[in-house]
Amino acid sequence: xxxxxxxxxxxxxYIPSFALHIAGGEIYYTYIGPGSAAxxxxxxxxxxxxxxxxxxxxxxxxxxxxxxxxxxGIFANTSETAGALYQTRIVQRAEFDVVSLKSPLTCIxxxxxICYQVGYFNFVMDLPKNQYGYTIAYQTCCRSFIILNVxxxxxxxxxxxxxxxxxxxxxxxTDILGDKETNSSAVFAVKDTVLVCQDKKIKLDFxxxxxxxxxxxxxxxxxxxxxxxxxRGAATSSADVVPSAPPYDPVTYTGGYGGGFPLGxxxxxxxxxxxxxxxxxxxxxxxxxxxxxxxxHGKIISVHRKDFxxxxxxxxxxxxxxxxxxxxxxTLALSFKNESTSSAINSYFWDFGDKSNSxxxxxxxxxxxxxxxxxxxxxxxxxxxxxxxxxxxxALAKVYPGFSVNFGVLGSCLxxxxxxxDSSYAKYGTIxxxxxxxxDGFTADSANPVHYYTSTGIKNxxxxxxxxxxxxxxVIKPVEIRDRPLINLPFRDTLxxxxxTLQLSASASEAGNYVWSPxxxxxxxxxxxxxxxxxxxxxxxxxxxxxxxxxxxxxxxxNVVDSAFVHLGSxxxxxxxxxxxxxxxxxxxYFSWSPAASVSGASVKSxxxxxxxxxxxxxxxxxxxxxxxxDDIVVQEIPYPQANAGPDVSICxxxxxxxxxxxxxxxxxxxxxxxxxxANTLTPIxxxxxxxxxxxxxxxxxxxxxxxxxxxxxxxxxVASPVKASAGNDTSIVAGQLLQLNAxxxxxxxxxxxxxxxxxxxxxxxxxxxxxxxxxxYTVKATxxxxxxxxxxxxxxxxxxxxxxxxxxxxxxxxDGVNDILRPIxxxxxxxxxxxxxxxxxxxxxxxxxxxxxWDGTYxxxxxxxxxxxxxxxxxxYKGQQLNRKGTVVLIR
Numbered sequence: 001x002x003x004x005x006x007x008x009x010x011x012x013x014y015i016p017s018f019a020l021h022i023a024g025g026e027i028y029y030t031y032i033g034p035g036s037a038a039x040x041x042x043x044x045x046x047x048x049x050x051x052x053x054x055x056x057x058x059x060x061x062x063x064x065x066x067x068x069x070x071x072x073g074i075f076a077n078t079s080e081t082a083g084a085l086y087q088t089r090i091v092q093r094a095e096f097d098v099v100s101l102k103s104p105l106t107c108i109x110x111x112x113x114i115c116y117q118v119g120y121f122n123f124v125m126d127l128p129k130n131q132y133g134y135t136i137a138y139q140t141c142c143r144s145f146i147i148l149n150v151x152x153x154x155x156x157x158x159x160x161x162x163x164x165x166x167x168x169x170x171x172x173x174t175d176i177l178g179d180k181e182t183n184s185s186a187v188f189a190v191k192d193t194v195l196v197c198q199d200k201k202i203k204l205d206f207x208x209x210x211x212x213x214x215x216x217x218x219x220x221x222x223x224x225x226x227x228x229x230x231x232r233g234a235a236t237s238s239a240d241v242v243p244s245a246p247p248y249d250p251v252t253y254t255g256g257y258g259g260g261f262p263l264g265x266x267x268x269x270x271x272x273x274x275x276x277x278x279x280x281x282x283x284x285x286x287x288x289x290x291x292x293x294x295x296x297h298g299k300i301i302s303v304h305r306k307d308f309x310x311x312x313x314x315x316x317x318x319x320x321x322x323x324x325x326x327x328x329x330x331t332l333a334l335s336f337k338n339e340s341t342s343s344a345i346n347s348y349f350w351d352f353g354d355k356s357n358s359x360x361x362x363x364x365x366x367x368x369x370x371x372x373x374x375x376x377x378x379x380x381x382x383x384x385x386x387x388x389x390x391x392x393x394x395a396l397a398k399v400y401p402g403f404s405v406n407f408g409v410l411g412s413c414l415x416x417x418x419x420x421x422d423s424s425y426a427k428y429g430t431i432x433x434x435x436x437x438x439x440d441g442f443t444a445d446s447a448n449p450v451h452y453y454t455s456t457g458i459k460n461x462x463x464x465x466x467x468x469x470x471x472x473x474x475v476i477k478p479v480e481i482r483d484r485p486l487i488n489l490p491f492r493d494t495l496x497x498x499x500x501t502l503q504l505s506a507s508a509s510e511a512g513n514y515v516w517s518p519x520x521x522x523x524x525x526x527x528x529x530x531x532x533x534x535x536x537x538x539x540x541x542x543x544x545x546x547x548x549x550x551x552x553x554x555x556x557x558x559n560v561v562d563s564a565f566v567h568l569g570s571x572x573x574x575x576x577x578x579x580x581x582x583x584x585x586x587x588x589x590y591f592s593w594s595p596a597a598s599v600s601g602a603s604v605k606s607x608x609x610x611x612x613x614x615x616x617x618x619x620x621x622x623x624x625x626x627x628x629x630x631d632d633i634v635v636q637e638i639p640y641p642q643a644n645a646g647p648d649v650s651i652c653x654x655x656x657x658x659x660x661x662x663x664x665x666x667x668x669x670x671x672x673x674x675x676x677x678x679a680n681t682l683t684p685i686x687x688x689x690x691x692x693x694x695x696x697x698x699x700x701x702x703x704x705x706x707x708x709x710x711x712x713x714x715x716x717x718x719v720a721s722p723v724k725a726s727a728g729n730d731t732s733i734v735a736g737q738l739l740q741l742n743a744x745x746x747x748x749x750x751x752x753x754x755x756x757x758x759x760x761x762x763x764x765x766x767x768x769x770x771x772x773x774x775x776x777x778y779t780v781k782a783t784x785x786x787x788x789x790x791x792x793x794x795x796x797x798x799x800x801x802x803x804x805x806x807x808x809x810x811x812x813x814x815x816d817g818v819n820d821i822l823r824p825i826x827x828x829x830x831x832x833x834x835x836x837x838x839x840x841x842x843x844x845x846x847x848x849x850x851x852x853x854x855w856d857g858t859y860x861x862x863x864x865x866x867x868x869x870x871x872x873x874x875x876x877x878y879k880g881q882q883l884n885r886k887g888t889v890v891l892i893r
Contacts, residue, residue, distance in 0.1 A: 021064040021238060023116060023144045024050040024308035025167040027072075027136050030211070031182045035126030041182060046122045047072060047091065047138050047167065048190075050308060053098065053115035056145050063144075064238040066119045068093050070138055073243035074125070077132035077173065081247045086134065087125075088242050095120035101195055109344055112313035114195060133173030137243040139166045139235040144309050148284035149257035150229070163251045164232020165307060166243065172302050186210040186222055186292045188306045197315040198283045200340060202267070206290045206306070207274035220296050224274040227291035228259030229307045251287065262288045263310070283314035318344040320381045322395035329403035329471035333370040336397075338381060349385040353377035353397065356714070358672055358692040371399045374428060402427025403471040407463050413484045413550045414456055416510060422447045422463065429469035437462045453481045485510070487544050487554040495559045495589060497627035501533045504540065504556055512546035536560050564588045564629040566621035571634040575707035579610045580635060588621030588629065611637055638707040641665030641700040645715035649686075652788035653722040656687035659715060665698035675717075691719045723790030725782035732797040734804070734828035737878050739767040745790055746782030753778070767796075774798050803828030803877030807835070810890040813857030822889060823854035824873055829883065833874040837889070840867065857891055866893045 025048055032042040047070060055063040069092050075083030100115040127134055141164045143150070150163050169185055177183060186208040196202050212220040228250035235241045250259060257264065263286055267278030274290065288310050294302045321340035328334045336350065352369040354360035354377060360369065371377060377399070382392040404425045411418030424431055436444040438451050439459040453459065459481055464474040488507045496502050506514055506528050516525045522540070524530035532540060537559050545551040566586040574580045582599070583606045584591075596602035599609045599617070609617065614636040621629045642664035651657045661668075661682040670679045672695075675688030686694065693716045700706045725745040733739050741757075742764045743749050751760040755776065756767040769776065779793040806825040813820045824835050829851075837846040837855050845864060846855040857864055873885045 021051055021055065021066075021142060021144065022049060022140050022165055023052050023055075024306070025138070025165065026188055026304070026306040027138065027167050027169040028185045028187045028304065029136070029169060029171060030184045032124065035128075037126060037128065040126045040128045042124065042126050043171065044122065044124050045072075045136060046120060049119045049121070049167075051117045051119070052144055052309070052311075053100070053117055054113060058145060061145070064142075066093070066096065066117050067238075067240075069240065070121050071240035071242060072121075072123075073137050073245075074127075075135040075137065075245050076130060077135055077170075077246070079132060083132075083135045083246045085242070085245060089123055089125070090240070091121040091123050093119050094122045097190075099190060108195070108197075109316040109342075110314060112195070112311065112315055114311070118190060127171065129174055129179070131173045131175050133176070134171045135168060135246045136171070137166055137168040137233075137246070137248070139233045139241055139243040140164055141232050141235040141237050143287065144285060146285045147287055147309070148282060149253055149255060149262055150287045151252035151254050164235050165251075166230035166233050166248045167307060168230065168246070168248065169304055170302055176299075176301050181218070181296075183294070183296075183301060184211045185302065186294055186304045188290070188292070195315070196280065196310060196312045197317065198312050199279055199281055200317075200319065201279055201321055202277060204276040204310075205274065206269065206276055208292045208304070208306075210292075210294060212294070212296070218296050220294055220301075222274075223271045223293045223295065224269050225271060225291050225293070226260050226262055226269055227289050227303075227305060229262075229287045229289035257286075259289060262286055280312045283312050286310045286312060316342050316344060318342050318383050318389045318391055320383045320391045320393040322379070322381055322393050325396045325398060325470065326379070327398040327400070327470050329400055329467075329469075329473065331370075331401055332372070332374075332399055333368055334397050334399065335366065335368040336379065336381075337366040338383065344389055345383045347384055347387075349382040351380040351382075353379050355693060356695070358674065358688070358690075358694075371397070374399050374401065398470055400426075400428040400467075400469045400471055403467060403469075403473060405463060405465050405473040405475045407461075407475070407477065409461070409477075409479050410488065411479075411481075411486055413482045413486070413552075414453060416485065416550070417450045417452055418479070418481075420444075420449050420451065420461070420463075422465065424463075424465045424473075426467040426469070426471065429467045429471070431465050432468050433466045435464040456481045456483050482552075483550070484552040485512070485544060485546055485550050487542060487552050489542070489554060489556060491556065492554070493557045493559070495561060495587060495623055496534070497564070497623050498535055498560050498562060499533070500624040500626060501531050502558060503529055503531050504542075505529050506542045506544065506554070508544050508546065508552075510546055512544050515543045517541050517543070532558065534558055534560055561587060561623070561627075564621055564623045564627040566619060566629045566631045568617070568619060568631045568633040571636070573636045573638050573705045574611075575709045576612075576637045576639045577610065578709070579608050581606055581608050582617060582619070582633065584619055584621065584631065586621045586629070588623055588627075590622045592620040592622075594618050594620075609635065611635055613637065636705070638703070638705055640707050640709065641698040641711040643668070643696050643698040643711040643713035645694065645696040645713040648716040648718065650718040650720065650786070651687075652720050652786060653689070654687075655788075656685050657717060659684050659686055659694070659717075661696050661713070661715070663696070663698045663711075665700045665711065666702040668696060668698045671695050671697070686717045688717055688719055692717050720784065720786040720788050723782055723784045723788050725780060725790035725792040727778060727780045727792040727794040730795040730797075732799060732825065732827045733769075733878075734799050734801055735769075735771065737803075737828050739769070739796060741765050741767060741778060741780075741794065743780040743782060743792070745792075746784050748783040750781040750783075751778055752781075769796075769798060774800065797827075799827040801827065803875075803879070803881075803883055805829070805832075805835075805873045805875055805883060805885045807871055807873060807885065807887060807889060809888075810892055811857070812892045813863075814893060821854035821856055824851055826851045826875060828877050829875040830878045830880070831876040833876070835871060835873045838870045838872075839864065840869070845869070857893075863893075864891060866891050 027047050030044045035042045051066045057063045072089045074087045076086040077083040097118040188208045210220050212218045230248040231251045233244035263280050269276045289307045291303050291305045319340040348365050350362040352360040377397040379397050380394045384390040406423045408421045434447050459479045460476050461479045462476045466472045485508050490505050514528045516530050519525050521534050522530050522532045539555050539557045541555045543553045566584050568584050591605050593599045593602045599607035601607045616634045618632040644662045646660045649657050677685040693714050696713045698711045727743050749763050754760040756769040757765045759765050775797050777793050777795045782790050804827050811819050811822040832851040834849050839845050845859040868888050875883045877883050
C-alpha cells in the first residue's frame, strides 16, 4: 500500500498542471501622483485577464478556473529593450465580470456561444524615477484550446510544449518623459462582444482610451496596429510564477499567419480608429494582439498591447452587405450584387433610389440599373423581405459618366527628354491625381512629367488618373523610343489657293539644323519656318540634324485648289431653349460667323447656337485672304408644349385621390400606369400601394411647324405606411380571471365589443368577462398619426375550470399537417415554466420553456419510436400559485 502511494506522488510531481484556460489579457496603469519618497511616482496597476466561460476541453485535459491570485513581475529597464527584476507582487483578484453577446441574431444558423469571464487584479505602488522606466509582466503557461494561427501541442508530461502567454506594459522613463512629465497608459475598452462567422464581414472595435489625450499640456494621440503576441517565458503551468525578464519572445505563428496579419491577409486594422475589418475564411480560434502607440509632441512615448482570443464560428445568417460606394464613370448603368452569401437567403429586393421612376426596383440577385441622369443615388437591398430572417442595408451609387484617360508624348531620340502630357478628361469634378509607369522601373505622379530612357524599343507606358468624384481609370499606350529625333510639324497635310503663299513650320526637342526640299517655290529652305508658294499640289521634305549624330526626316503635303466653297444647307427649326450645332460643308480652313454673339465660337468651324428668336446666321469661310466663300441659314425657334401635373398629395394606404393636371399641347400621357384609373384624362384617380411619382408627358402636333420634343411634369402621391394594427396573440383564460389586452400599431385605439372592458378607448384595457361566456373575439381599430386606420382581433377562450396545463394524450408526427406537434395548452397562467418529455428509460428527449414550443417526436435529429412517454409541466397561475402537472403521452407513427 505504501509503495502504491509513493508511485502516485511521484507521478503527480512529474506531470505538470497543464490546464489551458486563458483567452487574453492586458496590463494597464494610471499615474496617481508623486510617491511617498523623493523623486518617485505612484501608479495604480491593473492586470485584466479573459477566460472563455465554457471552454472546449479535450479528453485527458482540464481547464483551470479564472485565477483568484496572480504573481506579477516589476522590472527596472536597463535599456530600451532589457530589464532586471525590481520586485514581484502577489495580487488578489479584486473584481470578476462576465461579458457576452447581448443582442444575438435571431435567425443565425449554427449559433455559437459567445461568453468571456473577465478578472481584474489591481495594486498600487511607488516607483523611483529612472532613465528607461519599468516593464510589468504576467506569464502563464497555457492558452485556450483549438487555436489555428499559433503553434500548439497537446503532449502530457512535456511542460515546455505548446504556446503560453506574456501580458505586459511599459512605463516610460526620464529619457522619454523628462523629469517633469508623467504618463498613464491607454486602456482598451471592454465592450459587448461580437459574433464572428467565417466568410462574413467583421467589424471589431479594438479602440482604447488614453486620459492624457484630454490633458492640454500633453495632448497625446493614439495609433493602432497588429503586433506579435508574446509566449509564456518562465511559466510551465497555470500556477503562479515569477515572470522572466524582458525582452519577450513572440509566439510561433503557423499556417501563413503572423503578428501583422493574425486573421489572414483579408483582415486589417484602421490605424486611426482601431476598428478591425475584413473576412476570415476558416472557423476556429485566433490569437489577436493589437498594439496602441501613444504619441506626444510628435514622438512615441509608449506602446501598449492587448492579447485576445477571437473565436470564428462556422455559422451563417441572412445578411444584406454592400460596398459603401458604387461608381460608374463610363455609362449611366451600374451593376450590383450582395457581398454576403448565405444558404439562408431566398429572396432579394433592390430599390435603386431613382426618384423619377417608381419602377426602379428588382428582385434579381445581381441586377443592373440604368440611371436617367448623373448624380448620387441611395440604393437599398433587402434580403428575405417580409420574412422573419430579413436584413437590409444601403449604399451610395455615384453616376458620373464622361471620364476618360489619355496622354500624349513628345520626344526626340534616345538619351534626350521625352515629354509626357496628360490629356484625360473629367466631365464632372476635376482630375486630382496621376500615376505614370514608364516601363523601365521608374514612375512619376505629376500631370506632365519629363522622362529620359536609356534603351530603345517599345515601352508600354501606363497612366492612372483619379477625379474628385471618385472615378479612377488607367490606360496603357506603346511609346517607341527611337535612336533618332522626333520632328514636330503643326500639320502634314494642308490646303492653299493657287498663287497664295504658306509658311511651313517644324520643331524638334532640341536645337539643330533644318533643310527643306525640293528647293522649288520656297524661301528660307535652311530654316525651321520657310515660306512656300506652289502652283500645283506638292510635297516638301524636312530633314533635321541635332549635330550629335541624331537625325530624322518628315514631310508636308500642300494641296492647291482654285477657290473656296461653303454650304450650310436648308433653313431649319429647333425647340425654344435647345441647342443646335451649325455644321458647314466646306474646304475652307478659317471661319467667321455672324451674329458673333449668338454662337459658341465665332471663329470655329462648327459652333453651337440657341437663338431666342428666328435668326439668320452667315458664315465667311476662307482658305486665304484671296480665297473666300459665304453662305447663310435661318434658324427658327418653336416653343415647347406646357405641362402641369398638379401639386403633390398624401393618402392612406389602400385609399385613392383624384389628380388635377393642366396642359398646353395636343396630346398627353401618364406614366407609370400602375395605380391609375382613367389614365387617359387630366383628372385620373390615383391609388398606388406605395409612394409613387407620376410623370405627365405633353406633345404638340397641331402647330406647324411644331416642337417635336415633349414637356414633362411630375406629381408625387405619398402613401402612408399601412397601419399594422395588432391586438396580440389569441389566448385562453379561466373563468373569473382578469385579462390584460394590449394593442400596438397606432396612436389611438377603439375596442369592440365593449363586453367586460374597463375602457374600450385605450390601448391596454382590462377585461373581466361575465359568467357563462366561453369565448369572445375582441377587434381593435388602431388610428395612426396620419389619421389612417388598421384593424386586428384577438380570440379569447374561457375555460370553466381553475388554472390548468392541458397536454394531449397522444400525437402523430407523420408530416400530414394534423396533430404533428405535441404542444401544451395553458389556461389561467401568468407564467409558463417548462414542458419536459422523458422516454421510458428516463432520458430527457425534449424541453421547452415557452408554451408555444412543441415536440416533433425527434431527439438529436433522430425520429423517436412509437410508445408511451412521460411529461412533466410547470407554471405559475394568475394568483401566483405554482402549478405542477405530470402524465403520459403516446407517440403514434
